[in-house]
Amino acid sequence: MGKITLRNVTKKFGDVAVIPALNLDIENGEFVVFVGPSGCGKSTLLRLIAGLEDTTDGSILIDGADATDTPPAKRGLAMVFQSYALYPHMSVRKNISFPLKMAGVDPAEATRKVDNAAKVLNLTSYLDRKPGQLSGGQRQRVAIGRAIVREPKAFLFDEPLSNLDAALRVNMRLEITELHQTLKTTMIYVTHDQVEAMTMADKIVVLNAGRIEQVGSPLTLYRNPANVFVAGFIGSPKMNLITGPEAEKRGATTIGIRPEHIDLSTTAGEWQGEVGVSEHLGSDTFLHVHVPGMPTLTVRAGGEYGVHHGDRIFLTPQADKMHRFGADGKAM
Amino acid sequence: MATQHSRTAARLMISPAVILLLLWMIVPLSMTLYFSFLRYNLLMPGMETWAGFDNYYYFLTDPAFFSALSNTIILVVGVLLITVIGGVALALLLDQPFWGQGVVRVLVIAPFFVMPTVSALVWKNMFMNPVNGMFAHIAKALGLQPFDFLSHAPLASIILIVAWQWLPFATLILLTALQSLDREQQEAAEMDGASVFARFIYLTVPHLTRAVTVVVLIQTIFLLGVFAEILVTTNGGPGTASTNITYLVYAQSLLNYDVGGGSAGGIVAVILANIVAIFLMRMIGKNLDA
Numbered sequence: 001m002g003k004i005t006l007r008n009v010t011k012k013f014g015d016v017a018v019i020p021a022l023n024l025d026i027e028n029g030e031f032v033v034f035v036g037p038s039g040c041g042k043s044t045l046l047r048l049i050a051g052l053e054d055t056t057d058g059s060i061l062i063d064g065a066d067a068t069d070t071p072p073a074k075r076g077l078a079m080v081f082q083s084y085a086l087y088p089h090m091s092v093r094k095n096i097s098f099p100l101k102m103a104g105v106d107p108a109e110a111t112r113k114v115d116n117a118a119k120v121l122n123l124t125s126y127l128d129r130k131p132g133q134l135s136g137g138q139r140q141r142v143a144i145g146r147a148i149v150r151e152p153k154a155f156l157f158d159e160p161l162s163n164l165d166a167a168l169r170v171n172m173r174l175e176i177t178e179l180h181q182t183l184k185t186t187m188i189y190v191t192h193d194q195v196e197a198m199t200m201a202d203k204i205v206v207l208n209a210g211r212i213e214q215v216g217s218p219l220t221l222y223r224n225p226a227n228v229f230v231a232g233f234i235g236s237p238k239m240n241l242i243t244g245p246e247a248e249k250r251g252a253t254t255i256g257i258r259p260e261h262i263d264l265s266t267t268a269g270e271w272q273g274e275v276g277v278s279e280h281l282g283s284d285t286f287l288h289v290h291v292p293g294m295p296t297l298t299v300r301a302g303g304e305y306g307v308h309h310g311d312r313i314f315l316t317p318q319a320d321k322m323h324r325f326g327a328d329g330k331a332m
Numbered sequence: 333m334a335t336q337h338s339r340t341a342a343r344l345m346i347s348p349a350v351i352l353l354l355l356w357m358i359v360p361l362s363m364t365l366y367f368s369f370l371r372y373n374l375l376m377p378g379m380e381t382w383a384g385f386d387n388y389y390y391f392l393t394d395p396a397f398f399s400a401l402s403n404t405i406i407l408v409v410g411v412l413l414i415t416v417i418g419g420v421a422l423a424l425l426l427d428q429p430f431w432g433q434g435v436v437r438v439l440v441i442a443p444f445f446v447m448p449t450v451s452a453l454v455w456k457n458m459f460m461n462p463v464n465g466m467f468a469h470i471a472k473a474l475g476l477q478p479f480d481f482l483s484h485a486p487l488a489s490i491i492l493i494v495a496w497q498w499l500p501f502a503t504l505i506l507l508t509a510l511q512s513l514d515r516e517q518q519e520a521a522e523m524d525g526a527s528v529f530a531r532f533i534y535l536t537v538p539h540l541t542r543a544v545t546v547v548v549l550i551q552t553i554f555l556l557g558v559f560a561e562i563l564v565t566t567n568g569g570p571g572t573a574s575t576n577i578t579y580l581v582y583a584q585s586l587l588n589y590d591v592g593g594g595s596a597g598g599i600v601a602v603i604l605a606n607i608v609a610i611f612l613m614r615m616i617g618k619n620l621d622a
Binding site: 150 | 424459514516517519520521522523525526527530534538539
């Protein structure tokens, strides 16, 4: 079980409302990702759920029971920290079994649980090492192991992959997703990386300045961003947001078109521009095109696309994939 | 630039400093060593004769030596215990956020800046004096007999004075160590269900071992040579109740005018200090490695 409900949860530091009243339902077994730029309050929100911060107002329900004033240890949640927060003087085995020891679990039972967790996480041969002797990815797994053995109602991850290098990050992303499919436990995951959000989440919560901008499945957010902020935040490379006469022509304040929804041609098209930087990735080519009267547009061309700096190029946005936003920033 | 040439130049340039330091150390040491084999009494100057190991024999068989040895050990261990335990407690307190934290921290460190002679005199005359001391006043106010600290518990009183001086040092080092304890680790332990007490035992104490090691090492070096506090309070007495090795060497050479015996005592003290240093380094080297 792991249903978490936030009702009007508010957090103020002094007079500054980091999180204005916020409502959110997290269903049992869901993988929910909080995503947003740094300083948007996503980590604070996670810490409120964990109980490491006190709410200023509102209530947090875990499985229907009010947990607002319950101390962190009693909430039945496990957290994986950004710095891993392993205990440096304890071996991996002791690190993982620490919560069990604190809970007074029988040592034989604890050993069995630690061995199981180690097997799941490929840590069996490292159990007697100290955290200092492990690589970043292994430390990450120890931190997850420490969370697993508690058999929590929900896992909380606070930017767990931000200290890993790019290749390892992709690996761990897969491992965490797989873990979620095996355990089927609720997971709440905080990140500033929209790629992590898109690839892992069942449900993404986009936060900005403490407010929820939009909640939905990754593809809902991709297809129908509710506002300019979500449109600009979800998707890589970022959606092109255009204001001015071109937007007014289509009856909107801002129009948005994703790089992959612009057709390229060297002969004819709606907009004419000059190629600036082109990024050749092999599988894709990203062109940064300067069109007069518009910001630099990013365009994705499939495969290898042979244009160079200074070349003239014609762009045609796919009309049905265009997003229109009103003066209030909301989608029309 | 580690060319042969620059290395030679470097050696040449540091040699004055090295030679000066070497002389500074070697000359007094070898003179002490030389004196320790002489029958050298200040009352009979110019009458020095070779004494062989007699000075060592008399110093080491002197009953005062054994009481001085045990006093030294009790003094060092006693002060270390008080400062480490008290230092951890104070550091934990000072680490809590409270109003006026900055001022309080400065005040806590203040005793370290008071000269040993001065602080010992203040303690002797203003606190421990059986007639005018504050403790005597308190005792009288409670209707009790004033306690004459320096004559009835001389060593304990000196331990108290020295510990008061060194407590700020221990507190300071332990406080900085405490502040470097990772917050996320504590939060992780909190989520793991560890109580405040368990977090102290399993996180804080292991984290502090290194700082405690440093405190023990540095304090031991200084505590083996405690002298001023004894000189201005008890003069090593009553009898030899508060005489440590350093004070015994002083008494031997300057109160008994026996430079030879005092030098022998000095060499014994150097050897003992080195034995302690070797053990400490062994113990501590392991702790500092990790």
